[in-house]
Amino acid sequence: MVAPPDNDVLWARALHFTHNDGSPALSGVSLGVQEGEVLAVIGPRGSGKTTLLRCLSGLAAVRRGEVWFNSVPVHKMGPTARERLRRDRFSWIDPAPSLVPELNVWENTALPLMLRGTSRRRAKTAALEWLVRLDVGEVARKRPHQLVQAERQRVCIARALAPSPTVLFADEPAAPLHRSDRAQVLRTLTTAARSHGITVVLASPDADPAALADRTVTLLDGRRVNTVHLPPATETEGRAACSLSV
Numbered sequence: 293m294v295a296p297p298d299n300d301v302l303w304a305r306a307l308h309f310t311h312n313d314g315s316p317a318l319s320g321v322s323l324g325v326q327e328g329e330v331l332a333v334i335g336p337r338g339s340g341k342t343t344l345l346r347c348l349s350g351l352a353a354v355r356r357g358e359v360w361f362n363s364v365p366v367h368k369m370g371p372t373a374r375e376r377l378r379r380d381r382f383s384w385i386d387p388a389p390s391l392v393p394e395l396n397v398w399e400n401t402a403l404p405l406m407l408r409g410t411s412r413r414r415a416k417t418a419a420l421e422w423l424v425r426l427d428v429g430e431v432a433r434k435r436p437h438q439l440v441q442a443e444r445q446r447v448c449i450a451r452a453l454a455p456s457p458t459v460l461f462a463d464e465p466a467a468p469l470h471r472s473d474r475a476q477v478l479r480t481l482t483t484a485a486r487s488h489g490i491t492v493v494l495a496s497p498d499a500d501p502a503a504l505a506d507r508t509v510t511l512l513d514g515r516r517v518n519t520v521h522l523p524p525a526t527e528t529e530g531r532a533a534c535s536l537s538v
């Protein structure tokens with residue numbers, strides 16, 4: 293077994309992944325992510341971006357290939373150890389916002405901090421700061437159902453940044469936003485991550501985030517390729533963006 297390079301916070305080698313129904317998702321992907329780097333993973337729908345992020349973050353168990361986090365072999369961890377790793381070191385943003393309906397916005401944002409042992413008071417202060425930064429400070433006391441989709445997604449982004457994770461996995465984080473909001477939200481996310489030294493792995497079906505990233509990796513049919521033709525962002529917006537009208 294070859295040890296990963298010292299300056300890579302994440303490192304994957306010859307990653308293969310097949311879904312339970314036999315659908316192939318990754319076919320020998322290798323990559324390294326350096327500490328503090330913003331890495332864009334781009335590729336068309338179904339190219340394996342989500343599966344790659346799930347494998348790197350320990351959400352999906354790796355059966356063939358290796359994933360290392362800070363020289364720790366994630367591929368050898370059991371489900372409990374991977375869950376602890378995700379709770380303590382990683383954050384995740386889904387393309388569609390998902391919040392706890394019974395909690396208000398600041399409580400949702402503070403939750404990951406409290407799960408990591410931060411006091412409620414300190415977690416609330418941090419949550420409110422991040423909500424203001426994401427332009428949703430004024431809805432801090434509302435419940436998720438009182439927000440529009442774009443606001444809920446901004447809350448999810450604040451929640452992911454609030455604990456200052458070592459790595460933030462962002463799977464199409466701007467998908468539910470109007471096109472005019474996307475660049476601003478992606479810029480806020482990447483700027484905030486850089487100022488806090490957070491490593492970001494950001495998946496996108498269009499090339500828009502590449503301009504904000506330090507480096508771009510392109511996937512096609514579960515493999516890394518050098519270039520791929522991607523349709524303009526307007527054609528890749530999909531269902532989430534269509535359902536968002538304020």
Ligand SMILES: Nc1ncnc2c1ncn2[C@@H]1O[C@H](COP(=O)(O)OP(=O)(O)OP(=O)(O)O)[C@@H](O)[C@H]1O
Nearest residue numbers: 311313315316317336337338339340341342343497
């Ligand atoms: N739960 C699943 N069961 C079976 N096949 C799946 C599952 N999830 C994804 N796949 C398949 O695995 C391949 C990679 O999917 P993945 O979601 O990782 O790609 P993606 O690039 O993130 O696409 P998208 O932008 O549509 O989310 C595709 O062929 C997809 O149909």
